[in-house]
Amino acid sequence: MFDLKGRVAVVTGASRGIGRAIAVALAGRGAYVAVNYAKQREAAEATLEAMRAAGGDGELMPFDVTDSKAVTDAIEGLFARKKAVHIAVANAGVAIDNLLLRMSDDELTTTLTTNVHGALYLARAAVRPMMRGRWGRFIAVSSVIGQMGNPGQTAYATSKAALVGAARSIAKEYASRNVTANVLAPGFIDTDMTASVPEAMRAKILEATPLGRFGRPEDVAAAAVYLASEEAGYVTGQVLAINGGLYV
Numbered sequence: 001m002f003d004l005k006g007r008v009a010v011v012t013g014a015s016r017g018i019g020r021a022i023a024v025a026l027a028g029r030g031a032y033v034a035v036n037y038a039k040q041r042e043a044a045e046a047t048l049e050a051m052r053a054a055g056g057d058g059e060l061m062p063f064d065v066t067d068s069k070a071v072t073d074a075i076e077g078l079f080a081r082k083k084a085v086h087i088a089v090a091n092a093g094v095a096i097d098n099l100l101l102r103m104s105d106d107e108l109t110t111t112l113t114t115n116v117h118g119a120l121y122l123a124r125a126a127v128r129p130m131m132r133g134r135w136g137r138f139i140a141v142s143s144v145i146g147q148m149g150n151p152g153q154t155a156y157a158t159s160k161a162a163l164v165g166a167a168r169s170i171a172k173e174y175a176s177r178n179v180t181a182n183v184l185a186p187g188f189i190d191t192d193m194t195a196s197v198p199e200a201m202r203a204k205i206l207e208a209t210p211l212g213r214f215g216r217p218e219d220v221a222a223a224a225v226y227l228a229s230e231e232a233g234y235v236t237g238q239v240l241a242i243n244g245g246l247y248v
Ligand code: NAP
Pocket: 012, 013, 014, 015, 016, 017, 018, 019, 036, 037, 038, 039, 040, 041, 043, 063, 064, 065, 066, 091, 092, 093, 094, 095, 114, 141, 142, 143, 144, 185, 186, 187, 188, 189, 190, 191, 192, 193, 194
């Protein structure tokens, strides 16, 4: 089950955290994985090493997801080299927290361009080769915050809720070409992004999480493997929550 041998995948923001775990999990199932990152090359190299240790392979693919041309060029290059792009995971994201009344234009723009434009640039570039191959899996990494809302996270919540509408539309547009589009909605996952959350807030979130622990990147990666698989071929336009029951 969940054999990804022969599949070509790209994961944005795969140098660290959830993206790294997804890249390693896809590679461990046999996919060739392009490891995108923005700045942290050494971390991306460590992802590639972990993928190889898991028995897989891939390549580094640096680009800024907010740079439309760079995204398109990178995916076209991958297609030219590997003759296919089957799986695209829009994971790269930023969380810039601020109250609505204090939110600067820059904070709003960076959040939306990275989290929303970045995901759509990837989808637009990757769906073309998926259509040609009559097989594709687009997966967007949203968040429980996009479902629940949260004070101080209006911009982030907006960006993450937007991905749901995007994936549902992509699902309908390309279903006839056997391309699915789904969303992962993680809860609180221990990564660099959540490292600076104050202890009191962590305790509150833990208390509200029925499974009684924070998530691990690998919890999200397992769901990504499923959605990327042949076995998930009848699942499209869906939101799969990996949140320990924090939001049900
Ligand atoms: P993280 O540890 O902060 O890692 C962020 C990743 O995104 C890094 O690989 C980073 O690359 C990359 N990135 C950031 N901006 C980029 C850009 N402009 N172009 C290309 N890559 C860029 O984050 P994480 O916690 O793993 O989160 C991954 C995704 O899951 C995000 O979309 C986040 O919103 C979502 N999520 C996280 C949680 C959580 O609790 N952690 C919960 C729900 C949803 P560099 O290393 O090169 O900087």
